[in-house]
Amino acid sequence: MKKYSHIVRHSGNLPLFDILDISVAGTLTGTPVHVHAEGLRGTGKTTIIRAFKEVLPKINRIRDCLYNCDPEKPHCPQHRNLTPQQVRLIGVEQIDMPFLEISHSAKKGTVVGSIDLQKISSKDNPEAALLLGTIPKAHRGIIFVDEINRIADTSPEIVDLLLDVMGTKPGRIQIEEAGFPVLEMPVQVSIWAASNPDEEPGPLEDVRRQLSDRFDFAVRVERPANPWIIKKIIGGDTPAHDNDVVSKKRMQFLEVQKTIHQFEPTEDIINILSSMYVDFGIESLRCIEACLLGIKIRSALLKQKPTTDDVVYISKFALRHRVNIKELNSILTNLEKRQSSKEEVTSKANPPIEQTCKAKNTSKGVKTLKDKNQNASTYNLESFKNIFQRLAENFKSSKSERTNRSTSNFHSENYNVKAPPKKAVPIDKLDLTEYVKTEEELI
Ligand SMILES: [Zn+2]
Secondary structure, eight states, X not given: OOOGGGSOXXXXXXXXXXXXXXXXXXXXXXXXXXXXXXXXXXXXXXXXXXXXXXXXXXXXXXXXXXXXXXXXXXXXXXXXXXXXXXXXXXXXXXXXXXXXXEOTTOOXXXXXXXXXXXXHTOSSSOOOOEEEOHXXXXXXXXXXXXXXXXXXXXXXXXXXXXXXXXXXXXXXXXXXXXXXXXXXXXXXXXXXXXXXXXXXTOOHHHHOHHXXXXXXXXXXXXXXXXXXXXXXXXXXXXXXOHHHHHHHHHHHHHHHHHHGGGOOXXXXXXXXXXXXXXXXXXXXHHHHHHHHHHHHHHHHHXXXXXXXXXXXXXXXXXXXXXXXXXXXXXXXXXHHHHHTTHHHHHHHHSOOHHHHHHHHHHTTTTSOHHHHHHHHHHOOHHHHHHHXXXXXXXXXHHHHHHHTTTSTTOOGGGSOOOOOSSOOOOGGGSOHHHHOOOHXXXX
């Protein structure tokens, strides 16, 4: 497995690092953050995800509890009714934050749990017991599902389990076995998934939209765009102090755990997001909830009060899998009506989205709180919508690239494409007399 500190960061994979940071910090503070990384083969998405195992912080649990009971909030059948004093008597231990995987060949029994055959068939001391599956064992940690689009296509049972785990925060699971009472438990697990939308059976939002929507964020991972980055990767350019990188990252997560309550999104941000939801007819309220959560955790990670810059950065990943081309078109039409003559002025006042994000990333620690507040006041709702329009155009072109990848020189943003006035029908359904004319008729 490649070490976390050895992975070369570039513009194509940096967003995944950012969003996984948010997810780890969220998991540690008790709120799962589900992330879907999409990218072509060779973009290193699974390598990055697995490398994060190295930087996951430690968590406290009741000693030897297989369900990873939080000593403050025990939830398992064995410990949930204990008093704090009884918990102290059992003791508390530190373990690595769980990181487990569900493969595409996984069965329901191994994912949720099943009867412990060894214990039940023991000759000396037969005992009815459950063998915990991947999900309850990963409580307060991460579960990684590679090739989620294939699982969505072939394993409806596993998809149903994931929907339950990701449906609410915390989620829940039911362990059912003949002869046992049904055991229902809360589970607090962040699901990380990866897929290649260009391989069968296609993008997750096309295979199982409901599951796709359960991901708070979808991140597109791209190949390196510069030859010097390839050179760096081939040359095995590695930092000298691996341990420093890992311990600093862990410290950053632990600090967020202490300070997160100081970074609630402002009223201004809530207004912008609420307006975005209503004005652009966004289907899922989860999108807005994901934005608010992401903004709060990202601000805590960067130790900067939340601003509208964070809205712009985070909403890219919260909308990516939730806005289709049709919805985007209606957003654009809506915006066209609102923009009118202000457009040129506001577009000069607001740099393109990529520059805005870059500025935020490169100015970490330099920007003062005063600057940030001034910046926040210069953004009004209208200018945000202008930025959002460009965001929407980005989505449109990336989705068009997916469907038009054989014609790589085609850039949809250069063409003013209009939808056909009528719904397309198969050629055999056409009324030919209407379309086939004789030469005389044409004259
Ligand atoms: Zn327990």
